[in-house]
Amino acid sequence: xxxxxxxxxxxxKPSSGVTIVPQIKPDGPQAFPDAEKANLPVFTMDYTRIxxxxxxxxxxxxxxxxKIGFHVYHKITIWVPESCLLxxxxxxxxxIMYSVNEEPPxxxxxxxxxxxxxxxxxxxxxxxxxxxxxxxxxxxxxWFAVVGTLWNSIGIGMSLFAICQIEAFGxxxxxxxxxxxxxxxxxxxxxxxxxxxxxxxxVNEQLYIVVFGECxxxxxxxxxxxxxxxxxxxxxxxxPVDVFLGVARFxxxxxxxxxFGILFGFVxxxxxxFTSKVREIEPLFIFxxxxxxxxxxxxxAISSIMAIVxxxxxxxxYVEENVSQRSCTTIRxxxxxxxxxxxxxxxxxxxxxxxxxxxxxxxxxxxxxxLFAFVWRGLGVLVLTQIINxxxxxxxxxxxxxxxxxxxxxxxxxxxxxxxxPDNIGRKKLFVTATITIILFTVFLQxxxxxxxxxxxxxPQNKPQP
Amino acid sequence: xxxxxxxxxxxxKPSSGVTIVPQIKPDGPQAFPDAEKANLPVFTMDYTRIxxxxxxxxxxxxxxxxKIGFHVYHKITIWVPESCLLxxxxxxxxxIMYSVNEEPPxxxxxxxxxxxxxxxxxxxxxxxxxxxxxxxxxxxxxWFAVVGTLWNSIGIGMSLFAICQIEAFGxxxxxxxxxxxxxxxxxxxxxxxxxxxxxxxxVNEQLYIVVFGECxxxxxxxxxxxxxxxxxxxxxxxxPVDVFLGVARFxxxxxxxxxFGILFGFVxxxxxxFTSKVREIEPLFIFxxxxxxxxxxxxxAISSIMAIVxxxxxxxxYVEENVSQRSCTTIRxxxxxxxxxxxxxxxxxxxxxxxxxxxxxxxxxxxxxxLFAFVWRGLGVLVLTQIINxxxxxxxxxxxxxxxxxxxxxxxxxxxxxxxxPDNIGRKKLFVTATITIILFTVFLQxxxxxxxxxxxxxPQNKPQP
Numbered sequence: 001x002x003x004x005x006x007x008x009x010x011x012x013k014p015s016s017g018v019t020i021v022p023q024i025k026p027d028g029p030q031a032f033p034d035a036e037k038a039n040l041p042v043f044t045m046d047y048t049r050i051x052x053x054x055x056x057x058x059x060x061x062x063x064x065x066x067k068i069g070f071h072v073y074h075k076i077t078i079w080v081p082e083s084c085l086l087x088x089x090x091x092x093x094x095x096i097m098y099s100v101n102e103e104p105p106x107x108x109x110x111x112x113x114x115x116x117x118x119x120x121x122x123x124x125x126x127x128x129x130x131x132x133x134x135x136x137x138x139x140x141x142x143w144f145a146v147v148g149t150l151w152n153s154i155g156i157g158m159s160l161f162a163i164c165q166i167e168a169f170g171x172x173x174x175x176x177x178x179x180x181x182x183x184x185x186x187x188x189x190x191x192x193x194x195x196x197x198x199x200x201x202x203v204n205e206q207l208y209i210v211v212f213g214e215c216x217x218x219x220x221x222x223x224x225x226x227x228x229x230x231x232x233x234x235x236x237x238x239x240p241v242d243v244f245l246g247v248a249r250f251x252x253x254x255x256x257x258x259x260f261g262i263l264f265g266f267v268x269x270x271x272x273x274f275t276s277k278v279r280e281i282e283p284l285f286i287f288x289x290x291x292x293x294x295x296x297x298x299x300x301a302i303s304s305i306m307a308i309v310x311x312x313x314x315x316x317x318y319v320e321e322n323v324s325q326r327s328c329t330t331i332r333x334x335x336x337x338x339x340x341x342x343x344x345x346x347x348x349x350x351x352x353x354x355x356x357x358x359x360x361x362x363x364x365x366x367x368x369x370x371l372f373a374f375v376w377r378g379l380g381v382l383v384l385t386q387i388i389n390x391x392x393x394x395x396x397x398x399x400x401x402x403x404x405x406x407x408x409x410x411x412x413x414x415x416x417x418x419x420x421x422p423d424n425i426g427r428k429k430l431f432v433t434a435t436i437t438i439i440l441f442t443v444f445l446q447x448x449x450x451x452x453x454x455x456x457x458x459x460p461q462n463k464p465q466p
Numbered sequence: 467x468x469x470x471x472x473x474x475x476x477x478x479k480p481s482s483g484v485t486i487v488p489q490i491k492p493d494g495p496q497a498f499p500d501a502e503k504a505n506l507p508v509f510t511m512d513y514t515r516i517x518x519x520x521x522x523x524x525x526x527x528x529x530x531x532x533k534i535g536f537h538v539y540h541k542i543t544i545w546v547p548e549s550c551l552l553x554x555x556x557x558x559x560x561x562i563m564y565s566v567n568e569e570p571p572x573x574x575x576x577x578x579x580x581x582x583x584x585x586x587x588x589x590x591x592x593x594x595x596x597x598x599x600x601x602x603x604x605x606x607x608x609w610f611a612v613v614g615t616l617w618n619s620i621g622i623g624m625s626l627f628a629i630c631q632i633e634a635f636g637x638x639x640x641x642x643x644x645x646x647x648x649x650x651x652x653x654x655x656x657x658x659x660x661x662x663x664x665x666x667x668x669v670n671e672q673l674y675i676v677v678f679g680e681c682x683x684x685x686x687x688x689x690x691x692x693x694x695x696x697x698x699x700x701x702x703x704x705x706p707v708d709v710f711l712g713v714a715r716f717x718x719x720x721x722x723x724x725x726f727g728i729l730f731g732f733v734x735x736x737x738x739x740f741t742s743k744v745r746e747i748e749p750l751f752i753f754x755x756x757x758x759x760x761x762x763x764x765x766x767a768i769s770s771i772m773a774i775v776x777x778x779x780x781x782x783x784y785v786e787e788n789v790s791q792r793s794c795t796t797i798r799x800x801x802x803x804x805x806x807x808x809x810x811x812x813x814x815x816x817x818x819x820x821x822x823x824x825x826x827x828x829x830x831x832x833x834x835x836x837l838f839a840f841v842w843r844g845l846g847v848l849v850l851t852q853i854i855n856x857x858x859x860x861x862x863x864x865x866x867x868x869x870x871x872x873x874x875x876x877x878x879x880x881x882x883x884x885x886x887x888p889d890n891i892g893r894k895k896l897f898v899t900a901t902i903t904i905i906l907f908t909v910f911l912q913x914x915x916x917x918x919x920x921x922x923x924x925x926p927q928n929k930p931q932p
């Protein structure tokens with residue numbers, strides 16, 4: 001049918017020397033090879049043009065297939081959390097890509113993570129937050145989120161700085177500011193990792209909501225501390241006014257995020273009063289306004305996670321009253337769907353990038369990081385619970401405290417933050433390696449062992465295990 | 467609260483000399499001004515980082531507001547189709563942007579149109595295609611789509627070439643190939659424009675399905691002709707084998723698109739058999755597979771519209787049997803929602819770009835283009851109906867023929883194609899102006915007058931007018 005038609009090879013990179021399809025204009029829809037006296041071609045091919053949407057679609061499909069696979073063989077996910085399985089698949093794919101010298105996927109840059117992959121997950125969390133138990137525990141949540149994160153960051157940072165003074169480890173040049181910066185990065189308990197494990201494990205509601213809330217709100221603290229230490233790391237001298245400004249900034253970041261969230265939430269609720277004639281685009285408003293809240297918060301460098309969670313919480317009841325039943329179903333389903341696929345992709349990419357990134361291994365520094373992260377989290381929960389317990393209707397018992405401490409999984413937020421470290425930090429590669437180690441350690445070891453341990457110490461659970 | 471905190475101005479462009487927020491790394495999440503001995507800033511701002519998603523969100527919101535507005539004042543849309551109103555708003559926004567010397571939005575490039583904005587619209591059309599009447603009229607649809615488009619392209623192209631010989635118009639240097647190329651571009655009857663008018667007007671189902679089908683399938687013919695004339699325009703001599711290859715290519719484009727569509731449709735239908743445990747991501751498969759069909763077709767430069775329509779038609783019934791009720795609602799709602807918002811955005815941008823693009827006006831050439839487009843469409847419908855009528859169960863009467871001829875609105879497809887013309891065509895600006903003129907002329911004049919005219923000649927309608 002096509003005797004002289006040729007299928008040209010896929011050009012490996014846009015900038016490769018061999019341009020198979022020299023288009024007259026790079027964005028022409030279907031251009032033709034412009035060879036010397038060619039006949040009319042019957043087949044043409046232009047991969048670079050569709051590369052970005054095509055590869056994104058393929059990654060999403062791959063992640064969806066993984067999810068189907070886990071649920072077809074349901075026995076695995078009872079004992080191993082889905083996040084661990086996804087990271088493992090990512091590690092395998094990364095190893096394959098590394099062995100054939102393939103470039104890592106350019107998808108998980110920090111910007112892509114913060115602007116496109118994190119918002120759907122947090123929107124999902126915020127939209128389906130059990131509002132009543134959350135507000136009943138808001139004091140405890142804030143207590144753990146704010147004071148707990150400060151405690152962890154400063155505790156781990158100081159201890160690591162002390163370790164750096166030991167000559168044998170060869171990390172003397174890491175100063176106090178850099179240690180604190182690194183400690184802040186790995187103090188962020190990750191909503192994605194924790195929720196995915198806790199949902200699989202089904203702990204009691206009190207515990208769930210406190211860890212959940214802590215994850216969502218320690219973002220504000222982490223962002224402020226990260227920026228502060230990042231700034232301070234290059235400051236010749238720290239004046240007292242900077243301490244005051246740091247505290248002021250903390251309030252700006254936290255309350256500002258909340259303010260934007262409430263504002264956009266109410267605007268969204270108000271807008272849905274006028275959509276009774278355009279039911280087909282109703283759900284769009286929910287997504288657009290939440291995303292706008294998130295983006296505007298990012299613009300002003302205030303807590304975007306806080307903004308989108310508050311926005312979702314604010315608008316949810318008004319919106320669900322205003323929109324049609326079908327729109328309501330669509331909103332809930334799409335929020336869940338986007339959150340679910342983003343989460344899957346993040347763990348998957350985490351595995352891939354673990355293999356394809358450059359590492360610097362230092363036994364002493366990394367093992368002490370693991371130890372301190374574990375110890376300070378445990379100590380923090382013990383001390384903070386003692387202080388908060390008298391104010392609680394249902395005080396936390398020892399088993400709850402174990403769940404709180406052991407549920408402090410690190411994840412994609414730490415992972416994304418460590419790559420944003422300025423390049424003038426000498427041991428950046430070591431920090432990257434240490435962060436990835438602590439993520440894998442907590443997600444795999446704690447993630448897999450948390451269910452047997454909780455069953456063993458007989459934490460009160462909501463439903464009996466199958 | 468923040469005595470020394472400063473809100474830096476938004477940098478107007480990424481490349482502007484004044485960098486307000488000199489980040490250490492461009493993709494850091496929240497970077498700090500690095501001025502000489504600055505205090506810890508309480509506010510920071512970094513617009514370029516969030517620019518792309520932020521502006522897309524704002525455009526979508528603006529388009530959604532426009533849609534709400536039209537339906538709140540419902541009386542307008544009875545007489546003026548929504549597409550006209552949207553183009554008008556676009557013209558106003560374009561004029562404002564032009565007067566303040568703002569850059570036009572970089573959003574409506576040809577690639578963005580073909581890869582992101584067209585697929586949702588065509589998926590919407592394909593997914594909600596009334597299957598039974600469509601297949602009952604498939605012969606007529608293909609007849610008009612294939613022969614009709616050929617007729618129009620060659621007729622208009624030849625006539626315009628004849629006009630070019632008249633010295634007074636000053637367009638002698640436009641040769642036959644360029645005229646045929648241009649004629650192909652403006653022969654594509656646009657699904658977006660036609661459907662949006664016909665839905666508002668509510669014509670009889672026979673007529674609707676034939677114009678609808680013609681729009682969807684003349685894409686294949688237009689793409690082949692466009693590529694062929696584009697190629698031939700630079701060929702020193704046209705050999706007989708090229709004619710044969712052109713015919714071969716036509717079958718490859720049409721049947722290839724259909725083949726990919728059926729393939730991906732069945733794969734999608736098959737996949738949904740295994741999603742009973744992961745209901746939350748079920749709808750994703752529908753979107754991913756349809757989009758993949760579209761992208762793969764684009765990759766091989768075959769009819770992507772054909773591919774996605776066939777894919778939607780193939781999978782629809784299987785998928786809706788396999789997925790849950792909630793997933794089904796979500797799929798339908800999201801398909802409608804994405805299609806609706808894409809369509810709104812396209813008309814809107816069409817208005818904006820009409821103002822902000824460079825024009826070349828030539829009374830003779832443009833008026834004759836309008837005339838020939840109208841005459842050849844009318845003649846074509848008359849002749850083609852005479853030939854097809856004996857084979858039809860319900861032959862078209864004169865009123866139907868009027869509807870068919872008058873419903874040949876041009877729209878965004880012509881608009882996008884004309885911008886892909888190679889720059890070595892001397893009178894490209896004239897072609898752009900002529901294309902925009904014929905789009906505005908058909909959408910406004912024919913779009914607005916079609917309802918009163920159809921009512922006047924009393925075309926059999928489905929429902930009485932209010």
